[in-house]
Amino acid sequence: MDYIRVTRPRATVSLYASFVKGVLDIVFSLFLLFFLLPLFLFLAVILYIDSPGCIFFRQTRIGKNGKEFTIYKFRTMHTHAPAEGFSPTSDLDPRITRFGRFLRKTSLDELPQLLNILRGEMSFVGPRPEQKKIVEELYTIREKQRFLVKPGMTGLWQISQDRNKPIHENLQHDLLYLEQMSFLMDLSILFRTIRVVMRSNTC
Numbered sequence: 001m002d003y004i005r006v007t008r009p010r011a012t013v014s015l016y017a018s019f020v021k022g023v024l025d026i027v028f029s030l031f032l033l034f035f036l037l038p039l040f041l042f043l044a045v046i047l048y049i050d051s052p053g054c055i056f057f058r059q060t061r062i063g064k065n066g067k068e069f070t071i072y073k074f075r076t077m078h079t080h081a082p083a084e085g086f087s088p089t090s091d092l093d094p095r096i097t098r099f100g101r102f103l104r105k106t107s108l109d110e111l112p113q114l115l116n117i118l119r120g121e122m123s124f125v126g127p128r129p130e131q132k133k134i135v136e137e138l139y140t141i142r143e144k145q146r147f148l149v150k151p152g153m154t155g156l157w158q159i160s161q162d163r164n165k166p167i168h169e170n171l172q173h174d175l176l177y178l179e180q181m182s183f184l185m186d187l188s189i190l191f192r193t194i195r196v197v198m199r200s201n202t203c
Contacts, residue, residue, distance in 0.1 A: 014181070014182075016181070016182060016183055017149065017181055020183070021123060021183075021186070022120070022123075024124075025117050025118075025120075025122075025123050025124055026117075026118060026120075028124065029114045029115075029117040029118040029124075030118060032114055033114050033115070033118065036111065036114075039111075040111065040112075043074060043103070043108060043111075044074070046099055047074060047075065047099055047100075047103070050097060050098055050099035051075070051078060051079070051097040051098075051099065051100070053075065053079035054075055054079065055074065055075060056072050056073065056074065056075060056112055057072070057073045057074065057075040057076070057077070057109075058070050058071070058072060059071055059073075059131065060131070060132045061129035061130060061131060061132065061151065062129065062130055062131075062132055062135050062147060062151075063121050063122070063129065063147070063150060063151055064147060064148070064149060064150045064151075065147055065148075066144070066147050068132060069116065069119075069121040069122075071113065071116055071121075071122075071129055072112035072113060072115050072116060073109050073110060073112055073113065074103055074108065074109040074111065074112060075097075075100070075109075076096055076097060076099075076100030076101075076103050076104050076109050077095040077096055077097060077100060078095060078096075078097055105200060106197065107197050110153055113153050114153075117153070120150075121150070122150055122151050122152060122153065123149070123150040123151070123152045123153075124152060124153055124154070124186065124190065125152040125153070125154055125155055125177075125185075125186040125189050125190060126149050126150050126151050126152025126155055126177070127146040127147075127149065127151050127152065127155055127157070127174040127177065127178075128151060128152070128155060128157055128158065128174075129151035129152075130146070130151075142171070143171055145174075145175060145178065146171070146174045146178075148178060149178065149181070154189060154190065154193040155173065155174070155177060155189060156173040156174070156176060156177050156189060157173040157174065158193060158196070159189060159192045159193055159196050160173055
């Protein structure tokens with residue numbers, strides 16, 4: 001499948017986008033994986049006690065240049081829930097486990113994606129990684145512009161008011177990021193992501 005048939009936005013050929021961003025991703029993912037290892041182990045034990053089964057949720061996603069990769073998350077749904085399909089939009093979704101609701105609300109289920117960043121498949125900031133099935137069925141050439149850069153753990157879509165809507169229906173956030181990507185923009189998105197998570201946990 002041909003994913004790239006568009007003119008590359010200026011940001012994707014900058015020194016920051018092509019080299020510096022990748023180096024920072026590796027350095028900080030290594031640091032965080034080492035620092036957060038006790039938390040990883042604690043969450044894994046509680047998750048298994050609450051819902052015995054696989055600790056990690058694995059799923060094929062589409063990354064930079066349309067390359068497939070396996071994304072890692074802490075499992076938040078029951079083991080009998082289908083592996084493919086639209087993500088839950090509410091904590092009341094019956095597929096979600098009791099501890100899974102906590103993980104999703106605090107975004108701690110996303111922590112294993114640090115492994116994807118270390119492996120060079122993702123970045124801290126970028127377009128949200130989309131499911132292969134949804135890309136094949138719903139994406140047009142315009143939407144596939146998202147694959148000009150690595151997907152991120154967070155991004156403009158995640159800190160917007162549209163974050164509860166399907167990713168492919170909110171392309172404007174990713175296109176804006178592609179045009180304006182910079183170190184300062186990434187830093188701003190990371191800090192705003194922390195504020196969004198903290199605000200959601202105090203409501």
